[in-house]
Amino acid sequence: MMKAVYKADRSKGIEIRELPEPVISDNEVLIKVRSAAVCGSDIHLYNWNDWCDNVHAKNPIIIGHEFCGEVVDVGSNVSLVKTGDLVAGETHIPCGTCMLCRTGKQHICQDMKIVGVHTDGAFAQYTKIPEICAYKLPADTPHDIGAIYEPFTIAVHGVLKDKIGGCSTAIFGCGPIGLFAVNVASVCGASPVFAIDINDYRLKIAQKLSDNVIALNPHRDKIVEIVKDKTKGYGADVVIELAGSPEATRMGFELLRKSGRICIIGLHSREVSLDFVNNITYKEATVYGVTGREMFESWYQAENLMQSGKINVKDVLTHEFPLEETEKAILTAQEGKCGKAIIKIS
Ligand SMILES: [Zn+2]
Ligand SMILES: [Zn+2]
Numbered sequence: 001m002m003k004a005v006y007k008a009d010r011s012k013g014i015e016i017r018e019l020p021e022p023v024i025s026d027n028e029v030l031i032k033v034r035s036a037a038v039c040g041s042d043i044h045l046y047n048w049n050d051w052c053d054n055v056h057a058k059n060p061i062i063i064g065h066e067f068c069g070e071v072v073d074v075g076s077n078v079s080l081v082k083t084g085d086l087v088a089g090e091t092h093i094p095c096g097t098c099m100l101c102r103t104g105k106q107h108i109c110q111d112m113k114i115v116g117v118h119t120d121g122a123f124a125q126y127t128k129i130p131e132i133c134a135y136k137l138p139a140d141t142p143h144d145i146g147a148i149y150e151p152f153t154i155a156v157h158g159v160l161k162d163k164i165g166g167c168s169t170a171i172f173g174c175g176p177i178g179l180f181a182v183n184v185a186s187v188c189g190a191s192p193v194f195a196i197d198i199n200d201y202r203l204k205i206a207q208k209l210s211d212n213v214i215a216l217n218p219h220r221d222k223i224v225e226i227v228k229d230k231t232k233g234y235g236a237d238v239v240i241e242l243a244g245s246p247e248a249t250r251m252g253f254e255l256l257r258k259s260g261r262i263c264i265i266g267l268h269s270r271e272v273s274l275d276f277v278n279n280i281t282y283k284e285a286t287v288y289g290v291t292g293r294e295m296f297e298s299w300y301q302a303e304n305l306m307q308s309g310k311i312n313v314k315d316v317l318t319h320e321f322p323l324e325e326t327e328k329a330i331l332t333a334q335e336g337k338c339g340k341a342i343i344k345i346s
Pocket of ligand 1: 040041065
């Protein structure tokens with residue numbers, strides 16, 4: 001038996017339960033989870049709001065999908081990893097046979113399942129994933145760092161989607177992925193990097209990540225004016241939207257320079273009205289939707305960046321909780337008075 005964070009039904013909340021350990025099939029990997037991290041989607045699942053219905057989330061289910069752990073058993077067909085390897089989990093489970101999977105776009109597979117949303121997840125002492133979703137980490141990776149590879153790779157995907165070196169870059173939303181994006185953009189040569197959020201606690205973390213970060217709060221600062229002023233009146237070369245806010249998105253388009261690119265990563269819970277003619281057509285703006293990670297290019301890039309010694313993840317990992325206090329971790333993340341909340345499991 002094992003301890004796991006269990007979402008029994010649609011009512012608000014979670015519980016810690018003793019459940020049987022997962023049983024693997026020939027193509028699966030059994031993992032003893034070392035560390036996990038709380039994601040925005042865990043907050044949605046905790047509250048069971050519209051997002052859960054929109055993605056057809058399942059219950060009952062063990063939640064949690066950002067994790068790393070040690071391989072303790074592998075199915076008979078598995079050759080990618082072996083017992084004893086430290087692995088992180090790719091959350092998107094691809095079908096492997098659809099047109100998207102067969103054309104290098106497994107991360108947006110037509111029939112994709114998500115760990116901890118559609119299949120039992122990682123806030124547990126043990127979890128299982130298909131072999132294809134196991135990414136072997138350097139053995140000396142600290143477990144809290146291993147646990148945030150998954151969200152870190154989303155930032156890597158968005159920032160490195162197109163040219164970034166030497167580009168002025170405005171990042172809206174300084175939650176954990178936004179902070180990772182600020183960090184990755186700076187390390188990859190973006191400058192200046194405007195970090196924009198209404199949460200001063202998180203802006204303080206952003207400011208710590210690099211000297212060329214300009215932290216701005218729309219409640220206080222005239223964002224569009226400041227960005228244009230610092231970019232000779234042209235606007236930012238690159239905008240990364242992680243706030244999931246219509247206001248932030250409109251502001252992002254407004255301060256994007258002509259021929260600039262904007263990545264929309266944040267999940268908007270409302271429709272966004274936007275003046276297309278002035279913000280996209282006349283600007284010749286390039287708009288990228290970004291979800292998850294390129295499988296597995298973003299993972300290799302993330303590992304190289306982590307190994308470079310130039311990435312500062314430590315300042316983003318502000319809180320740590322034992323598995324038994326996962327509810328507290330989720331509520332702390334929901335409140336926003338934290339960077340990334342880590343759950344230490346074994
Ligand atoms: Zn996540
Ligand atoms: Zn597929």
